[in-house]
Amino acid sequence: MPVKILIADDHKIVREGLCAMFEKQPGMEIVGEAEDGAAAIRMARELKPDVVILDVSMPGMDGIDATRRLSKELPEMKIIALSMYGKRAFVTKMLEAGASGYVLKGGAFSELAEAVTTVMGGEVYLCTSVATVLVDEYVDRSGSSIGASTARLTQREVEILKLLAEGKSSKEIASLLEISVQAVDAGRRRIMQKLDMQSLADLVKFAIREGLTSIDD
């Protein structure tokens, strides 16, 4: 019996490419294609695939939400996240939501096929670059390496960063956190120093990557 796979990605061309690749893969079979999270859930109920390969960022119900619901409703089914981003925030959220694999779109197809085999064997699969991110993070937490991560910031600094990335001025932040403007500015300088960043633009991008602020208006 081939492994039955459901693919969920909002880009038709990506789905077609994946289908073409899986057709050549012995022992694996695509049973359905979903274009968003809601369709993935509907089709998973109906088709009972062994594995769902989910794009993390889809419009409407995104991959994280869909994973949470799928793993609750169909706990036997394995979920593999397929994403453009290997940022810690995304990986952690997907794994917490119940995914057992995480593969980057920048990786080779062989990694995705390997992920299917691995999760079917009941193990967790992380592609090499994602595993590296998590290991770096771990090393980072233990304080023996430098690198940009919120783990290096104090709780207060994270609060300041979040508000800065939401467009608040030093004065507004000061009154929200009930501290002085000088303390906010000093905090900001410390954050930049710790993260080795030179501009507010860099801080905003970092906050987006870390999931501290949303990119929407």
Add this chain to the structure above:
Amino acid sequence: MIFRLKMHNMNITEKISILLVDDHRVMSQGLRLLFRREPCIEVVNGECHGTDAAQLVREHEPNVAIIDVNRPDTDNIELSRELLSEKPDIKIVLLPTQLHAHVLEQAIRYGVMGFILKECNFAELLNAVKSVHRGNIYMCSKIKDILANGYLDRAQAASMGNSSALTEREYEIIRYMSLGRSSKEIAGKLNISSKTVDACRRKIMTKLEIDSVAELVKYAIRSGITSI
């Protein structure tokens, strides 16, 4: 003589050679496989993430280049320009997930001929390749909407006498700001005074109805002017 003529005729039905510039390996492997099924198409290159694209154009002289690199659209348009200066008759097809009207217009000006959103199917990409190869512009229907809406927005703003559309220079300033450049640095780059840069910044904020640099950076990311 007759032989040569025959050769010439054969050239007309020759395969369309494609350079595939794509840094999503899963995606590029899939596309390659789909193109391989098409008898009229030949993908000339192995993996290409962008940096070596010009070199590959020199080497293989492909008819068409498909560009799908995960970075700001403006960078991909720069790459298109580079490829076009390398081989002026190369036809470029962009394959973005989304495209901002301003960036689209810029791409058209620079000579990009094909625009297909990733939500389209492979058959449409194939159509686009054949179409640009014949010398026609090809846009999927959503891209046409983006173009039309961009145009209408500007026409409307102009007729109201109070343009809220951003100018080319303002877009440039947004790009530098979202890269973290100071007013002074931007002034140096654009050969204008810091005062002018600051005035432009205020104007941009008014036009976009935002009041912080943080929001401006987010706007730039959403519009494909800068990347996360």
